[in-house]
Amino acid sequence: MSKVKTFNALPKVLSNQIFRAAITLLALPILSLPYSALAQASNQSKQYQIEDFSDDYYATIKDYTDKQFSELNYIIEITDAKTKKTLIAQPSSLAMDYELQDSASLQLGGKLSTNIVNIPYGDSSVLIYDDFNFDNKNDLALKDGRYGCYGGPSYQVYLKKDNSFVYSEEFTELAQGNCGFFDIDYDRQTLSTMTKSGASWHKYSTYKVINNKPVTIRIVEEEYQAKGLLFITESTRVNGKMRVDNYQVLPVYDPKTDGKSPYIYTFHLDNEKIMVLTSYFVGDSEQLYYVFANKEGRVELYYDGPFIYDTKQKTLSFTNKPVLYQVNKQGITVKLPNSSKLLKSQPKSVQGSLDSLAQYTNVTVK
Structure with missing residues (x-):
């Protein structure tokens, strides 16, 4: 499980190309030029402290205004606690009122929280300090805005190296455009992401x-x-x-949490495989179809051709040449030209009814 604290994580307003251009102009000189050059570009009227996250480093957020990159309104600074040297100065697009919401609930005295990540949605801190590459050294992820899926959070990632941090394009890619920050599994030593449409x-x-x-x-x-x-x-x-x-x-379905079965008729067999009868619309007509799946729900047979329902025998039949299938509460009878076999149903697993099959256009009732 991830060691990142989980309280409840969120996720492109401006393009990554614009942000990278700003990083090139602002953040990279910090590693080789005097800090004064960046300080002149920064508006010092407002400054926010970030919750203590390390004995070796501290972080502040300062106002920043640049006409060329108007969406970038703050600079996140990471400073060496001993040398007072600024190691990272990352321009970001932040909604500070939103970022401060966790401060009161966590009694941080106005400081911004760190390491709040809930995947894929929920609160997410401006700063995440944790070991992303499994080298037993904590790395940094700094929020650059909300360029993740559906306006969720996105981050720039810096890996710990010696006494400083090195920007990682590859790890940053995992924290851009997905739904929330990447998940960290320390037991399996894997990372994972999710995105959706x-x-x-x-x-x-x-x-x-x-x-x-x-x-x-x-x-x-x-x-x-x-x-x-x-x-x-x-x-x-x-x-x-x-x-x-x-x-x-088959979609995952749990009757304890999802309530009534979404299927017309279903049961499990003694070998834990699953039989399902359900329906779908073709234009204005509703048709029946049959699904046979293994115990993991993986479909082994799908059929949506013509069916025959015998009301006296309460048996639904269809032919998928050369095999004849007959479905009733006893299970599924599979008939080949020279053999026949009953796949027994588990009686307590039966849900639904075969009594209303006449409404489906591909079912003949006799």
Whole structure:
């Protein structure tokens, strides 16, 4: 689990190109030129302290106004506590009223909080001080604005090196455009991100740190289909190359938390596989379809052709040549030309009813 404190993390208003140009003009000279050059560009009328996060460094936020980069309104400064040398001066676009909201609740006396991260949404601090690359040295992430997905927080990342910090383009990329900050799993020594587009598409990425850079080892993309299934594209790194696997799954459904079953009829088999009857609309007509999935919900058979429902036998039948399938409360009877087998249902797992199948346009009732 991540060591970053979790209270409740948020996430491009201006482009990354504009921000990088400002960093080039302002932040990089701090490492090689006297600080006075930057100080002349900074408006000192307001200054905010950041909560103590280290015995070795402290941080302040100062007003900054530049006509060329009008969206950048503050500079976050990281200073060496012993030498008083400013190590980082990062221009950022911050809404200070919002950033100060946690101060009162945490009784910080007006100082801004640090290390609040909730993934993917919620409060997020201006400064995150933690070990991002698993070298047992705490690194820094400084908020540059709200350029993440749906206006959520974004960060510039600096890795600890000797007595200072070095800007990391690769780690910064993980903290830009995703939903919140990247998650840190210290047990597995992995990083992960999530991004989305609306409610129907999600992307989950997992990274290993190799040669001090995050390398993608797994990507899972989920896209909801009109027929109620999830289409999954799973990419996994094997021997240095990404192997891609495409498949469909049933959406996760927990009757204890989600309430009534979304399916017309469903049951589990003795081997924990799942049978589902559900429906979807084609134009103005509603059609039935059948899904057979393994215990993880991965679809093994999908069928949406013609069905026959026998009201006397209370049995639904369909043919997926050369196999005939018959579904009733006993389970699924699978008939081949020279054999037949009953896949028994678990009686307590049965949900729904077969009594109203006549309403579906691809079901013939006899």
